[in-house]
Amino acid sequence: MGAGGTRVSEFADAFKFIAHNGAVAGAPQLPSLSGLALETLWVGAIGVAIALVISIPTGVWLGHIHRGSFLAINVGNLGRALPSLVVLAVGDAFLGLGLVVVELALVVLAVPPMVTNAYLAVDGVDRDLVDAARGMGMSGWEVLRRVELPLAVPLLFAGVRTASVFVVSTTTLAALVGFSGSLGDVIANETSYHFSGVLGAAICVAALALIIDGVLAGVQRLVTPRGLKLAQRTLRERPQALGDAVVEGAS
Amino acid sequence: MNLLATGPVIPNYAAQSSKCVVENDFFCFDWVKHNWGTVLWPALRQHIYLTLVAVAIGFAISLALALAAHRLRWLERPTLVVTGILYTIPSLALFELLVAPVGLNTTTAEIALVSYTLLILFRNIVTGLREVPDEVREAAEGMGMTRAQVLRRVELPLALPAIVAGLRIATVTVISLATIAYLVSAGGLGLPVHNALGEGPFKTELIAAGGLAVVLALVADGLLVGVQRLLTPWVRAARA
Numbered sequence: 001m002g003a004g005g006t007r008v009s010e011f012a013d014a015f016k017f018i019a020h021n022g023a024v025a026g027a028p029q030l031p032s033l034s035g036l037a038l039e040t041l042w043v044g045a046i047g048v049a050i051a052l053v054i055s056i057p058t059g060v061w062l063g064h065i066h067r068g069s070f071l072a073i074n075v076g077n078l079g080r081a082l083p084s085l086v087v088l089a090v091g092d093a094f095l096g097l098g099l100v101v102v103e104l105a106l107v108v109l110a111v112p113p114m115v116t117n118a119y120l121a122v123d124g125v126d127r128d129l130v131d132a133a134r135g136m137g138m139s140g141w142e143v144l145r146r147v148e149l150p151l152a153v154p155l156l157f158a159g160v161r162t163a164s165v166f167v168v169s170t171t172t173l174a175a176l177v178g179f180s181g182s183l184g185d186v187i188a189n190e191t192s193y194h195f196s197g198v199l200g201a202a203i204c205v206a207a208l209a210l211i212i213d214g215v216l217a218g219v220q221r222l223v224t225p226r227g228l229k230l231a232q233r234t235l236r237e238r239p240q241a242l243g244d245a246v247v248e249g250a251s
Numbered sequence: 252m253n254l255l256a257t258g259p260v261i262p263n264y265a266a267q268s269s270k271c272v273v274e275n276d277f278f279c280f281d282w283v284k285h286n287w288g289t290v291l292w293p294a295l296r297q298h299i300y301l302t303l304v305a306v307a308i309g310f311a312i313s314l315a316l317a318l319a320a321h322r323l324r325w326l327e328r329p330t331l332v333v334t335g336i337l338y339t340i341p342s343l344a345l346f347e348l349l350v351a352p353v354g355l356n357t358t359t360a361e362i363a364l365v366s367y368t369l370l371i372l373f374r375n376i377v378t379g380l381r382e383v384p385d386e387v388r389e390a391a392e393g394m395g396m397t398r399a400q401v402l403r404r405v406e407l408p409l410a411l412p413a414i415v416a417g418l419r420i421a422t423v424t425v426i427s428l429a430t431i432a433y434l435v436s437a438g439g440l441g442l443p444v445h446n447a448l449g450e451g452p453f454k455t456e457l458i459a460a461g462g463l464a465v466v467l468a469l470v471a472d473g474l475l476v477g478v479q480r481l482l483t484p485w486v487r488a489a490r491a
Contacts, residue, residue, distance in 0.1 A: 080468075083441075084430075090461060198347055
């Protein structure tokens with residue numbers, strides 16, 4: 001690469017690769033970029049869906065009964081310490097690589113941030129509010145549904161958002177272990193796609209993650225109760241809750 | 252460029268191949284013993300080096316940004332947006348995007364790793380500084396402290412728990428992400444993991460290298476907890 005001119009042309013070639021939807025001269029059998037992007041989304045969506053079903057009820061329930069804080073928080077810490085590549089590679093080595101094992105790895109990696117956030121979100125609801133709700137005669141279930149959950153939504157959803165971006169990232173990493181069915185295929189196969197293809201696919205992966213994050217940020221705003229948004233406008237002036245920062249984990 | 256750039260295939264079946272290694276059993280201690288000095292330790296050392304440099308540089312940048320944002324409030328939002336974007340870009344993509352301008356080397360890996368620490372550290376430092384109660388700040392000013400003195404002797408010490416919390420997350424995250432550094436020829440524990448996969452996969456090497464990455468992260472986390480206890484004795488005193 002070396003000179004600045006070549007660097008610019010590398011990116012120019014990468015954008016040409018994207019413009020041609022991943023077509024490489026002399027290799028007509030390669031899958032298209034848009035097809036791979038959809039596959040990435042599909043593989044990731046399955047993982048996120050399974051992880052949601054497992055972790056949200058668990059985290060919310062633990063938060064509701066204010067038990068298991070050690071478990072809920074340390075699951076998050078342990079999850080962050082697990083490198084995606086290692087989880088995928090171990091799945092490959094012991095169970096054999098395929099869609100099922102990749103989904104398993106995605107779930108293993110997506111559950112911790114979701115559980116921890118759901119727990120912190122519900123556990124952190126102002127106890128005075130819960131007491132007031134009880135005093136109004138609400139049952140435990142009503143308190144959960146009408147007080148704790150609405151108030152927990154922003155932080156709970158932040159966990160879902162973090163995990164979703166993490167899942168996209170891990171889905172592409174699966175290509176390094178030999179799983180084919182994501183945009184990572186292009187990045188792992190420089191022989192067929194050349195460096196321009198690798199770079200183009202990297203741009204697409206980055207764009208995909210940012211778009212997903214943006215869309216989920218929008219959804220988060222939609223599902224946040226209106227009353228809470230008003231409160232947040234003043235809250236925004238204040239720092240984010242430390243719990244929010246504690247449960248992050250990069251991809 | 253990347254996948255071909257990795258080293259020689261590792262499990263040396265010919266030289267010291269025990270029955271365990273040949274049959275690729277769950278875990279072969281003899282292989283680990285034989286290859287600790289040549290395979291695992293160099294990878295672990297590189298991994299630690301990558302992590303220390305990335306966290307140190309990331310902390311320096313984040314601290315500077317956070318102190319600036321502490322003084323000039325309007326800087327906070329744009330900094331959060333930019334570091335948030337960097338944080339969101341998947342590791343595989345970010346490493347490859349940096350290969351074009353920077354090349355296949357440790358610098359590429361460090362830039363990528365540093366960029367993942369910024370959001371975490373910046374946010375925690377700013378949060379920590381801001382959560383210092385106004386009364387405490389006013390009391391310090393009332394004692395005649397200058398703004399710099401208040402920052403150094405009151406605000407930063409009180410922000411330490413939040414800062415260390417950020418350091419813990421950033422360090423563990425970097426250790427986890429540094430397993431991808433082998434893609435840009437920067438080594439680390441990802442390299443033996445990758446090599447093990449090429450061999451069938453070779454389970455012992457995979458478990459040893461992957462396990463070292465997880466243990467390293469947990470040990471680093473524990474060490475930072477210890478550092479925080481030492482630096483903030485008043486937290487425990489207040490609780491007792």
